[in-house]
Amino acid sequence: MQLHEVKPKHKPKTKKRIARGGKRGTYSGRGVKGQKSRAGRKFQPIIRELIKKYHKLRGYKRKSSTKGGSRKAGKITILNIEILENKFKTGEKINPAVLLKREIISKIKGKTPRVKILGKGELTKKFTIERCEVSKTAKEKVEKAGGEVK
Secondary structure (H helix, E strand, O other), X not given: OOXXXXXXXXXXXXXXXXXXXXXXXXXXXXXXOOHHHOOOOOOOOHHHHHHHHOXXXXXXXXXXXXXXXXXXXXXXXXXXXXXXXXXXXXXXXXXXXXXXXXXXXXXXXXXXXXXXXXXXXXXXXXXXXXXXXEOHHHHHHHHHOOOEEO
């Protein structure tokens, strides 16, 4: 066998011919208009894009989502009075730490969440609620049962 008699094991892959009819016609998978659709396109430097996004005013600071009273829905845990009625005994103190220990609530991103107690359900036991947000109806039911909200 000589060198000119050697043949490849598999056929060479043919280059896909774009924009000549068939499955890659018209816009050839590049979309319509714009820098990305042109031949010989060159992208702008990335740093320039980032600079454009910042405000041109003095003292620009990124606004945090928790400032100004707007809360994210995931940072507060909601409980109803009926859950407390079932899980606690009369005269016990209820606060976020106790709720975590009893696995009634869970941590959010490694932090103890704020807890809000709502008034759904009946309450017959006496509780002391600390460091929790309480709705009007829940507060009325707790005080009616002989408990207190701090």
